Structures are given as structure tokens and as C-alpha cells.
Amino acid sequence: MTLSNTKLAWHVFSHNKSAMTGSLILLVILLMSLVGPWFAPHDPAQQFGDKILTPPLWYENGDFVTPLGTDDLGRDMLSRLLHGARLSLKLTLMVVFAAAFIGIMLGAAAAFLNSGLRALLMRFMDLLLSLPSLLLAIAIVAIIGPGLPNAVYAVVIVLIPQFVKVTQSAISEELGKDYVMAAKLDGAGHLRLLLHHVWPNIVPAIIVQLTFSFSTALLDIAALGFLGLGAQPPMAEWGTMLSEARAFIQFAPWTMTLPGLAIFLTVLSINLVGDGLRDAFDPRLNR
Amino acid sequence: MPSLLSAKLIRKSYKVSNNPFKQRYLEILKGVSFTLNPGQTLAVVGESGSGKSTLARILVGAEKPDSGELLFEGNNILKNSSFSWYQNIRMIFQNPAASLNPRASIRQSLEEPLINARIGNSQARKDRITEVLELVGLRPEYADRYPHTFSGGQRQRIAIARALMLNPKVIIADEPVSALDVSVQAQIINLLLDLQDRLDLAYVFISHDLGLVQHFSDKVLVMHNGEQKEYGRVGEVFSQPQSKYTIELLNASASYRRALEK
Amino acid sequence: MSLLQIENLNVDFVTDDGLVMAVDHVKLNINEGQVVGVIGESGSGKSVMALAIAGLLSPAARMQADLFTLDGHDLTRMSVAERQKHITSNISIIFQEPTSSLNPALTIGYQLDETIRFHEGGTPKQRRERALELLTQVGIMDARRRYKEYPHQLSGGLNQRVMIAIALACQPKLLIADEPTTALDVTVQSQILDLLLKVKEEHNMALMLITHDFSILAETTSKVHVMYCGEIVESGRTYNLLSHPYHPYTKALLDSVPHFGMRYKKGRRLFNLPGSTPPMTHLPVGCYLGPRCPYAGKKCVQHPELRNIKGRQVRCHFPLIEEDKS
Numbered sequence: 001m002t003l004s005n006t007k008l009a010w011h012v013f014s015h016n017k018s019a020m021t022g023s024l025i026l027l028v029i030l031l032m033s034l035v036g037p038w039f040a041p042h043d044p045a046q047q048f049g050d051k052i053l054t055p056p057l058w059y060e061n062g063d064f065v066t067p068l069g070t071d072d073l074g075r076d077m078l079s080r081l082l083h084g085a086r087l088s089l090k091l092t093l094m095v096v097f098a099a100a101f102i103g104i105m106l107g108a109a110a111a112f113l114n115s116g117l118r119a120l121l122m123r124f125m126d127l128l129l130s131l132p133s134l135l136l137a138i139a140i141v142a143i144i145g146p147g148l149p150n151a152v153y154a155v156v157i158v159l160i161p162q163f164v165k166v167t168q169s170a171i172s173e174e175l176g177k178d179y180v181m182a183a184k185l186d187g188a189g190h191l192r193l194l195l196h197h198v199w200p201n202i203v204p205a206i207i208v209q210l211t212f213s214f215s216t217a218l219l220d221i222a223a224l225g226f227l228g229l230g231a232q233p234p235m236a237e238w239g240t241m242l243s244e245a246r247a248f249i250q251f252a253p254w255t256m257t258l259p260g261l262a263i264f265l266t267v268l269s270i271n272l273v274g275d276g277l278r279d280a281f282d283p284r285l286n287r
Numbered sequence: 288m289p290s291l292l293s294a295k296l297i298r299k300s301y302k303v304s305n306n307p308f309k310q311r312y313l314e315i316l317k318g319v320s321f322t323l324n325p326g327q328t329l330a331v332v333g334e335s336g337s338g339k340s341t342l343a344r345i346l347v348g349a350e351k352p353d354s355g356e357l358l359f360e361g362n363n364i365l366k367n368s369s370f371s372w373y374q375n376i377r378m379i380f381q382n383p384a385a386s387l388n389p390r391a392s393i394r395q396s397l398e399e400p401l402i403n404a405r406i407g408n409s410q411a412r413k414d415r416i417t418e419v420l421e422l423v424g425l426r427p428e429y430a431d432r433y434p435h436t437f438s439g440g441q442r443q444r445i446a447i448a449r450a451l452m453l454n455p456k457v458i459i460a461d462e463p464v465s466a467l468d469v470s471v472q473a474q475i476i477n478l479l480l481d482l483q484d485r486l487d488l489a490y491v492f493i494s495h496d497l498g499l500v501q502h503f504s505d506k507v508l509v510m511h512n513g514e515q516k517e518y519g520r521v522g523e524v525f526s527q528p529q530s531k532y533t534i535e536l537l538n539a540s541a542s543y544r545r546a547l548e549k
Numbered sequence: 550m551s552l553l554q555i556e557n558l559n560v561d562f563v564t565d566d567g568l569v570m571a572v573d574h575v576k577l578n579i580n581e582g583q584v585v586g587v588i589g590e591s592g593s594g595k596s597v598m599a600l601a602i603a604g605l606l607s608p609a610a611r612m613q614a615d616l617f618t619l620d621g622h623d624l625t626r627m628s629v630a631e632r633q634k635h636i637t638s639n640i641s642i643i644f645q646e647p648t649s650s651l652n653p654a655l656t657i658g659y660q661l662d663e664t665i666r667f668h669e670g671g672t673p674k675q676r677r678e679r680a681l682e683l684l685t686q687v688g689i690m691d692a693r694r695r696y697k698e699y700p701h702q703l704s705g706g707l708n709q710r711v712m713i714a715i716a717l718a719c720q721p722k723l724l725i726a727d728e729p730t731t732a733l734d735v736t737v738q739s740q741i742l743d744l745l746l747k748v749k750e751e752h753n754m755a756l757m758l759i760t761h762d763f764s765i766l767a768e769t770t771s772k773v774h775v776m777y778c779g780e781i782v783e784s785g786r787t788y789n790l791l792s793h794p795y796h797p798y799t800k801a802l803l804d805s806v807p808h809f810g811m812r813y814k815k816g817r818r819l820f821n822l823p824g825s826t827p828p829m830t831h832l833p834v835g836c837y838l839g840p841r842c843p844y845a846g847k848k849c850v851q852h853p854e855l856r857n858i859k860g861r862q863v864r865c866h867f868p869l870i871e872e873d874k875s
Binding site for chain 1: 347348349371372373374377378380382385386387388389390391399400403404446449
């Protein structure tokens with residue numbers, strides 16, 4: 001068999017049932033966030049004065065106009081969820097890629113810095129990591145002020161240290177291996193060594209970190225929204241929706257369970273995919 | 288005519304404590320000298336901690352010694368910054384699996400020195416890879432496979448191919464067969480001997496196996512704790528060892544012969 | 550008198566790639582006080598066989614034997630717990646990596662004491678005396694100091710001596726040494742081998758020495774079993790086997806490594822087998838050595854049985870007996 005590593009990884013991944021289930025759910029959610037808003041039956045901010053707290057279809061007095069019911073202001077839940085999906089995922093992607101970019105740059109720099117500067121940078125990252133990510137995000141928002149853009153910056157800052165650590169330790173580990181020494185003796189320069197030889201070997205570690213950061217970012221953004229520090233009403237954002245609905249949990253449970261379920265499913269599927277990727281890229285499988 | 292490679296009193300020490308007020312150094316090499324001619328093999332024998340691997344790294348230019356001279360065809364290459372080590376002195380590692388990039392195809396690994404030396408266009412490089420793979424007894428089609436699909440012996444052949452890509456004159460082989468199965472060791476040793484005959488290569492052969500050294504080498508350098516205990520022709524050193532350590536080493540390895548002479 | 554007698558020992562594992570017969574119909578007989586060598590390459594099943602005899606197989610492995618007697622007791626008729634007890638009180642095993650066989654978080658003394666407490670008992674003072682005695686026996690000079698030290702403070706050679714001391718504390722009748730010197734330097738290797746032979750005499754044990762290196766067996770063992778792909782391919786008296794191997798694989802093992810002290814012409818090519826050991830999941834049809842063997846003929850598509858040839862067991866259709874006469 002002459003399988004390349006990527007093909008081998010795909011082979012392992014595609015035979016992993018939970019990872020494939022996760023991918024499927026994630027795909028559906030992504031599709032919803034892409035095309036959902038066009039199919040949403042109503043404007044997410046439109047208030048139906050006569051339909052306040054209409055229950056979803058499967059309740060006795062459900063209504064076909066608002067299949068998933070309405071909230072306390074008579075806004076259609078389905079439309080809000082679909083628009084929320086786009087907003088939440090867009091924010092999450094932005095946050096994660098921004099954090100990954102900065103983190104990888106810093107991590108790569110750290111791997112080549114002299115030991116004193118590296119220690120300084122890495123201990124600062126440890127300091128950031130020692131605080132719970134949400135607490136840190138709240139602290140940052142408290143300093144720079146609430147609102148969606150600031151919440152996004154805060155979550156970016158919170159996510160950076162993990163990328164720095166993963167990149168730095170992966171690069172340092174690779175640099176100590178024989179094949180890097182061999183490449184050095186083949187005459188490869190520093191930049192070529194890093195980009196051409198080391199980089200492909202640390203990509204798996206970074207992909208895995210990316211998936212775990214996705215779920216952290218999604219949860220943190222939603223949590224900031226829930227606490228009123230992120231997206232502000234009337235924006236359709238899953239965390240904000242949860243927060244607005246918490247007064248009605250007893251007599252209109254759908255207003256809270258539906259956005260909660262959306263967050264839960266998304267995070268679950270991302271984590272399943274992440275676990276699958278980690279197994280697929282496990283070097284022990286490269287027999 | 289100057290010899291191909293000669294070392295004069297190579298010394299190397301490492302800092303072992305980071306305390307700036309109490310710096311301590313560990314001497315790894317305490318003055319090593321030898322000369323090597325084309326087609327010759329110099330064996331470096333010693334136990335772990337003898338400094339033989341450090342010597343190997345110095346000889347391929349991965350590290351600089353603290354003092355001493357290293358002459359390649361008469362030029363002091365430690366002082367000559369334009370000397371390109373990788374076109375003249377190459378290395379074969381002990382563990383072939385670790386010395387090949389797991390995510391690069393064999394072609395990519397073999398191409399690397401050619402690209403760095405800016406030699407040939409892609410067709411010329413392809414031809415060279417085919418040529419060298421055949422030289423080490425592998426099929427050219429193997430170039431597009433990945434390291435994990437090969438056995439240990441095949442991987443070591445690939446590592447040897449990589450070392451040969453740029454027609455070097457000296458190859459440093461750091462325990463090239465000790466990670467391999469016994470029945471495969473002979474294949475690699477025979478290959479190295481064939482290549483030496485054909486390409487007039489000089490080897491620096493680092494090993495702890497005296498049987499192999501005796502079979503494979505012209506000269507031997509015995510090292511212990513960074514000191515050069517003995518240096519000379521294999522036959523002389525092994526039949527009339529001068530240092531106490533060499534005698535101890537020879538006695539420890541002689542059990543097989545003693546058993547058959549019983 | 551026979552100490553260990555095994556017939557048709559099979560060990561197999563179920564892996565992702567199918568069933569693996571790691572040990573295939575192995576027959577073994579070790580007498581009291583005898584030194585027996587087992588030689589083979591990685592994947593030959595020699596270590597799995599050692600673990601099977603010492604009762605240390607992982608639960609995933611299945612073990613079967615037609616006959617398995619140890620010190621006069623038939624182990625196949627015992628319950629699992631009884632068998633385990635009988636094995637641990639009669640067999641000790643030491644491994645290749647002494648430093649990783651010892652617990653890095655506990656002192657040498659504690660680990661030795663634990664074994665003594667389990668096997669002999671006694672007051673703490675008696676146990677300490679016994680531990681120091683054992684450490685001295687295995688050639689550790691300053692036993693009192695070493696007793697309080699941790700494995701990482703000792704060299705590989707010293708740690709292997711400690712492992713031997715722990716093995717002796719069980720007062721075994723059979724000591725299995727699985728590549729005991731492979732990880733050690735040449736000069737230390739011969740010291741450890743000498744020590745193993747010395748304690749074997751003093752404690753009247755049998756010794757089973759597992760290795761991939763013939764030069765280790767040459768001087769120490771009286772009998773050698775050669776393993777390839779889970780099977781014994783040749784066994785016989787060490788001297789005869791070394792001087793005239795009958796099986797092509799034995800010859801390859803002997804001739805593919807130049808032995809120190811033998812006179813070779815510089816540049817002479819070594820005898821070698823092409824290819825490499827087949828993976829245990831994809832063994833060739835017929836003789837397992839067939840595709841690599843320079844002497845193979847048509848007959849080799851049939852799997853050879855172990856035959857008795859001049860007092861030796863050989864698993865080959867074309868044993869190298871002609872060379873014997875020339």
C-alpha cells in the first residue's frame with residue numbers, strides 16, 4: 001500500500017463513526033448558517049404582536065406560520081435561530097483564525113528565540129492560561145467595555161495562548177528530531193527548515209487545536225452574550241437569545257431550549273470532529 | 288599530496304551549568320586527531336559517553352569544535368566559511384526511521400540536497416534520483432512512497448541514497464546498522480562496501496561492535512571519556528593493543544572466538 | 550532432572566490485521582541448573598515466549614500448551630491462581646531496559662524489600678540484612694549507600710545488577726533474562742553475563758538467555774534454540790550449532806555479522822538473506838524463510854516439520870549437512 005499520510009489520516013477518520021456523525025451534524029449546521037437566512041420565513045426582528053410566546057408545532061396550539069414558536073416579543077424562533085447560526089459561526093471563525101494566526105506567529109518566534117526571551121513569553125502565556133478563559137474574557141470586556149466587537153477581541157486574546165503553546169512545543173519537539181538534523185545537513189536554511197520540513201509535521205497538532213478552539217470560542221461568545229457583555233439585543237445571537245429567554249423557562253421552555261440545543265449540537269459536533277482528527281493524525285498510526 | 292580529511296587535536300566542551308557565577312564545563316572531546324584517505328575507512332570505537340557522536344557532528348559541520356583543525360583536501364574548513372559541508376561530507380544516522388521526514392515522500396527527501404545546492408532542473412533531478420536509488424539497490428518506483436511503508440533495511444538504503452545524492456567524498460556513518468535486524472545488517476554492510484569500491488568513498492564508521500569494525504575498517508580510533516586512547520591500523524591495534532582500555536574492550540568482545548577455540 | 554518441560558506452546562493475539570501466532574508449537578526442555586539460549590530477531594516471538602513461560606502475557610493473548618510442567622507440577626491442570634503462584638515462586642525474569650523496569654519514584658532498597666517481604670517475610674531488620682546481602686552478591690560494592698538511592702542515580706549496568714538482585718530475592722529455580730545486556734556498553738555487557746553465570750552457580754538455578762547476538766550465547770549456554778517467525782527452526786548443543794549450522798537461517802544469523810577475532814579479508818562480503826522478516830500477519834505460504842532462502846527448492850512450499858538430525862532439531866527440507874563433510 002502506498003498511502004500518503006493525508007490519505008491514511010482520511011482512511012482512519014472516515015472509519016471513525018462518532019467523528020463521521022459529528023462531521024455530518026457540523027455540515028448541516030454550516031449549511032444552515034450559509035443558506036438559512038434566505039430560507040428564514042420572517043425577519044428575525046419582526047414582532048408578531050398577536051403571537052407572543054406561541055409554542056412550536058408539536059405543542060397543542062402550535063402554528064404553521066411560526067413552526068418553532070415565538071419568543072416574548074412575538075419574534076419567530078426559527079428565523080432567529082437561522083440568523084443566529086450565521087452570526088455565531090461567523091464570529092467564531094473570525095475569532096479562531098485571528099487567534100490562530102497571532103498564536104502561531106508568536107509560537108514559531110518563541111521556538112527560535114533565545115532561552116531568556118522565550119521563558120518570558122511562555123510564562124506570560126502560562127499566566128493567561130492559568131485563568132479560566134471565560135473569566136479572562138469577562139475581565140477584558142469589563143476593561144474595554146461591553147459590546148460585540150469588544151467581546152470578539154476579548155475572546156481572541158483568550159484563545160491566543162493555547163496556539164502559542166501548541167506551536168512552540170510542537171516546533172521544539174520537531175527541531176530535536178533526526179530528520180530535521182538530516183535536513184539541516186542537506187543544506188536547508190532556517191526558513192526552509194521551518195516552512196518546508198517542520199511545518200507539515202506540526203499541522204496536525206494545530207488542526208486539532210483549531211477544532212478545540214472553535215468550541216471554546218463559540219461557548220465564550222455565547223456566554224458573553226448571555227451575560228449581556230457581548231452581542232446586544234435585539235441581535236439574533238444564540239447566547240443573547242438564551243439570556244433574554246431565561247425569565248420564561250417555566251412556561252415557555254422552547255425559548256431557552258432551542259438556542260441551547262443549537263449551541264450544544266454545534267459544540268458537540270465540533271468536539272467529535274476534533275477527537276476524530278486527533279486520532280487520525282496520531283503518529284502511532286503511521287506504521 | 289594532502290590527505291582527504293584530517294583532524295588535528297579537536298576539542299569540544301559543553302557548558303553544564305547555567306549559573307553565570309559558577310560556570311562549569313564538561314569536556315566531551317579532549318584532543319582527537321586522525322587522517323583519512325579516499326577509499327579508506329576509519330572506525331571510531333567507544334562506549335556511550337565516549338564523545339564519538341559529538342565527533343561525528345563536528346565532522347559533518349553540525350557543530351563547531353572549541354579548538355583544533357579540520358583539513359579537507361588541505362584546506363582548513365573550520366576557518367573557511369564558503370565551504371559547503373553538505374556537498375562533500377555527509378552523514379548516515381543510526382535510526383533510519385527517525386532521520387526521514389515522515390510527511391515527505393522519498394523523492395522529496397532525496398531532492399532536498401539537490402534543491403539546496405541548486406543543481407539541475409526538475410528532470411535532471413528526477414534522473415539523478417532514479418540513478419541513486421538503483422545504486423543502493425532500490426526500485427526507482429519507490430520514490431513516490433512514504434517512509435512508513437518501508438522496512439528498516441530499506442529505510443537505511445534510502446538514507447544512504449540521500450547521502451550519495453551530491454557525490455560526496457566522505458560519509459560519516461553513526462552506528463548505521465545497530466538499529467537493524469541481524470539478518471538485514473549484512474545487506475547494509477555489503478552495500479556500503481560495494482559503494483566504497485565503486486565510488487572511492489571514505490567512511491568514518493562509528494560503532495561499538497568490534498567484529499564489524501575489524502571486518503569493515505582500515506584504521507581504528509579508540510575513544511574513552513573523550514580521550515583518544517589509541518589510533519592506528521586495525522590489524523595492529525587489535526593484535527597489539529597499547530592502552531589498558533583497548534585491552535579491556537577487546538577482552539569483552541572476544542567471547543565468541545574463545546568459545547569456538549575451546 | 551527436567552525443570553521445565555513445554556510441548557506445543559501456542560500464543561496468539563487478535564490484531565486489527567487478523568490473528569497473529571506469536572509463538573507457534575514451541576517445544577522446550579530446560580534441566581535444573583542448565584543454561585539455555587534462545588536466539589532470534591525482533592518479531593521472532595522469543596520475548597512473547599518468555600512472557601508466556603513467566604505467566605506475564607497480556608490478557609489479550611491466548612496461550613495453549615499440550616504439556617507444561619514446572620518443577621514436577623503439571624501447570625495445565627492447575628487453576629489460574631494456583632498456576633500464577635507456582636510460576637512466581639519458581640521463575641524470575643529480567644528485561645532489556647533495567648532503568649525502565651524499576652520504579653523511578655522508589656528507592657532501590659524499597660523495591661528490593663518489597664520482593665523479599667512477599668517471598669520470604671521476616672522482620673524489617675532481617676529483610677534489610679537480606680537485601681544488603683543480595684546487593685553484595687550481585688557485585689554492588691557500597692550496598693549500604695545504594696540501598697537508599699533511586700534508579701536514576703545508578704548507571705544502566707548497576708540497575709541491571711539491582712534487577713538481578715530482585716530476581717534472586719524470589720529464589721527462583723529458573724531465571725529468564727530477556728536481552729539482559731543489549732542496552733548496555735560492551736565492557737559492562739561481559740560483566741553482567743559473568744555475573745549471571747556466577748549467581749546461577751551459587752543459587753543452583755537454570756538460566757534462559759534470550760538474545761539476538763550469537764556471541765553472547767557462545768560462551769555461556771550449553772543449548773541453543775533458534776527462533777524465526779514464532780517457530781523454533783533449529784535447536785541443539787551450542788558448540789555444534791555454532792560451528793556447523795544446519796538451518797539456513799542459523800547460518801545467516803551467524804555469518805551476517807562479522808565476529809570479532811575471526812580472520813576476515815578486508816572487504817569480503819558477508820553472507821546475507823535478501824529482504825527482511827515478514828510481518829506476522831502476512832507470513833509466506835510453506836516455509837516461512839522460503840522467499841528469503843538461497844537454498845529453497847520446490848519442496849519449500851510445504852511447511853517443514855521439526856526433524857531430528859544427528860541429535861539436533863531442524864525445521865528445514867534442505868538442511869546444510871553436505872557442508873559438514875567438506
